[in-house]
Amino acid sequence: MPWLILPSNQQDNRRIMNRNEKRGKNKNKDLKKQLNCREKLNPGETLLWSQSLENLLKSKYGMAAFQTFLKSEYSYENIEFWLLCEEYKKIRSSSRLTSRAQKIFECYIEANAPKEINIDHQTRDLIRQNVKTPNTSCFDEAQRIVYSLMEKDSYPRFLRSDIYSSLMASM
Numbered sequence: 790m791p792w793l794i795l796p797s798n799q800q801d802n803r804r805i806m807n808r809n810e811k812r813g814k815n816k817n818k819d820l821k822k823q824l825n826c827r828e829k830l831n832p833g834e835t836l837l838w839s840q841s842l843e844n845l846l847k848s849k850y851g852m853a854a855f856q857t858f859l860k861s862e863y864s865y866e867n868i869e870f871w872l873l874c875e876e877y878k879k880i881r882s883s884s885r886l887t888s889r890a891q892k893i894f895e896c897y898i899e900a901n902a903p904k905e906i907n908i909d910h911q912t913r914d915l916i917r918q919n920v921k922t923p924n925t926s927c928f929d930e931a932q933r934i935v936y937s938l939m940e941k942d943s944y945p946r947f948l949r950s951d952i953y954s955s956l957m958a959s960m
Contacts, residue, residue, distance in 0.1 A: 859947075870904070870931070873893055886924070
């Protein structure tokens with residue numbers, strides 16, 4: 790059975806508190822490093838993140854922090870799908886649209902897909918039809934649903950998370 794050793798005086802207490810404080814600062818540095826945040830985060834920008842999911846996703850570091858959070862929550866497929874749809878809408882080649890639509894469908898939409906997103910069966914059926922003759926808007930309904938799920942569920946949890954709190958504390 791491990792022993793708990795208590796500090797014998799005030800000096801020991803201060804030393805332990807300083808060590809714990811440094812660990813907390815290192816945790817913030819590690820998070821910033823993980824987000825590739827080389828410069829100091831702008832407090833105004835990070836406050837904007839708390840106003841809307843849209844503001845969060847517009848920010849390079851906001852997006853990175855949210856992605857880190859979603860990975861920790863095992864719901865990364867939502868932002869991954871949403872971002873892929875944003876990229877998909879930019880494709881102009883019909884052959885690339887067709888192949889990319891099929892890949893997105895197989896990976897995120899199809900029942901039991903490796904990264905299946907949470908959508909209703911009517912939307913799944915609609916997209917199944919859309920993918921047969923793909924266009925840049927064939928995933929719009931699923932993307933809207935996923936955005937809404939993130940906005941109502943993941944985003945509020947992100948704002949209460951240790952990740953967001955650590956970033957705000959490091960300002």
